[in-house]
Amino acid sequence: MTSERKFITENIRRLLLKEFLMKETKKAGFGGLDIKRTPMGTRVTLIIERPGLVIGRKGSTIKALTHAVETDFTFDNPQIEVQEVQDANLNGQIMAERLASALERGWHFRRAGHSTVRRIMDSGAKGCQVILSGKLTGQRHRTEKFKAGHIKYCGEPKLLWMEEGYAVAKKKLGTIGVKVQIMDPAAVLPDEVKIRKLTPTGETEVPEKPKSEAKPYPTDKPKTSTDKKTDKKEVLDNVAKKAEPKKATEGKKKVDEAKAEAKPKDKKVTPPPTNTPPAETKKVAPEDKKAEPAPATPVAKEAKTEAKADAKAEANIETTLAPAKPAEGPPKKEE
Numbered sequence: 001m002t003s004e005r006k007f008i009t010e011n012i013r014r015l016l017l018k019e020f021l022m023k024e025t026k027k028a029g030f031g032g033l034d035i036k037r038t039p040m041g042t043r044v045t046l047i048i049e050r051p052g053l054v055i056g057r058k059g060s061t062i063k064a065l066t067h068a069v070e071t072d073f074t075f076d077n078p079q080i081e082v083q084e085v086q087d088a089n090l091n092g093q094i095m096a097e098r099l100a101s102a103l104e105r106g107w108h109f110r111r112a113g114h115s116t117v118r119r120i121m122d123s124g125a126k127g128c129q130v131i132l133s134g135k136l137t138g139q140r141h142r143t144e145k146f147k148a149g150h151i152k153y154c155g156e157p158k159l160l161w162m163e164e165g166y167a168v169a170k171k172k173l174g175t176i177g178v179k180v181q182i183m184d185p186a187a188v189l190p191d192e193v194k195i196r197k198l199t200p201t202g203e204t205e206v207p208e209k210p211k212s213e214a215k216p217y218p219t220d221k222p223k224t225s226t227d228k229k230t231d232k233k234e235v236l237d238n239v240a241k242k243a244e245p246k247k248a249t250e251g252k253k254k255v256d257e258a259k260a261e262a263k264p265k266d267k268k269v270t271p272p273p274t275n276t277p278p279a280e281t282k283k284v285a286p287e288d289k290k291a292e293p294a295p296a297t298p299v300a301k302e303a304k305t306e307a308k309a310d311a312k313a314e315a316n317i318e319t320t321l322a323p324a325k326p327a328e329g330p331p332k333k334e335e
Contacts, residue, residue, distance in 0.1 A: 017033075017073050030049075032093055044079065044081070090123050092163040092180045096165035099178050100176075103132075103178070109132050117130055118148075120182055124185040127147075127148060127151045128149060128180070129148075130145070130147075134177055135171075135176070157187070161183050165182075
């Protein structure tokens with residue numbers, strides 16, 4: 001019986017220490033406690049949401065806590081360590097304290113319960129359950145539960161993967177108990193079975209990817225920097241090949257347009273070169289220069305002859321119709 005009493009007194013002392021530290025570190029966000037006995041003394045690990053409030057200025061707050069643990073709870077050489085919570089939304093104790101404070105501030109219990117479950121599931125938990133018990137709306141005591149995902153109530157999976165937190169909300173009608181249970185995102189449940197294919201002897205078995213997991217299996221080789229470089233080169237080569245015919249057609253169009261602009265509209269036929277020396281040309285003053293008429297075509301020649309004939313006919317008509325002028329005699333001499 002002495003050994004049983006020893007275990008009971010030790011557990012009671014640890015529970016009282018937990019309640020004391022929970023009360024002292026409530027504002028910092030108490031997330032859990034771990035007590036281990038070592039040859040050097042007792043190591044107390046506090047899981048806190050905001051470690052700065054527990055340590056204090058120059059470690060004053062944590063020194064006061066260690067002194068209280070040593071004197072009030074008679075632990076040998078206690079050493080308190082502070083550890084920050086990785087994700088507060090996946091810690092059962094922190095979420096229970098938040099839900100209790102929301103109820104004390106006047107939130108409706110259904111609104112507070114559903115919002116807590118939604119926040120926990122959005123953080124990646126496999127399942128969660130929130131239990132509220134007490135005088136929720138009237139004088140009669142009742143219990144409300146909010147669930148989501150997978151929940152284990154007993155057995156090894158519950159001991160390994162389910163984390164619980166408990167808090168109390170004090171209202172005018174009475175107290176409301178808040179209990180939060182969260183399943184770890186890394187939990188491996190018994191119904192998750194991995195099937196491996198049979199392979200010939202001498203080769204390693206490659207397991208298949210489970211349907212629930214989206215990440216690749218660790219045996220898959222990750223891409224190295226050289227693989228990434230080769231992939232980039234292949235993509236660039238494909239893009240260049242697709243762009244080459246477009247560039248060629250555009251280049252041909254530009255060359256054709258340039259040639260068309262360079263060609264004159266009226267082509268001049270140059271005579272073939274001869275070995276005879278060029279004839280000497282006389283320099284003419286700019287005043288004596290006359291524009292040489294362009295070679296007349298047969299149509300132009302006919303038009304010119306017709307114009308000349310018309311002009312002669314008109315001159316003959318004018319001469320015939322003009323009145324005859326009196327003949328002028330010799331000028332009279334003045335006497």
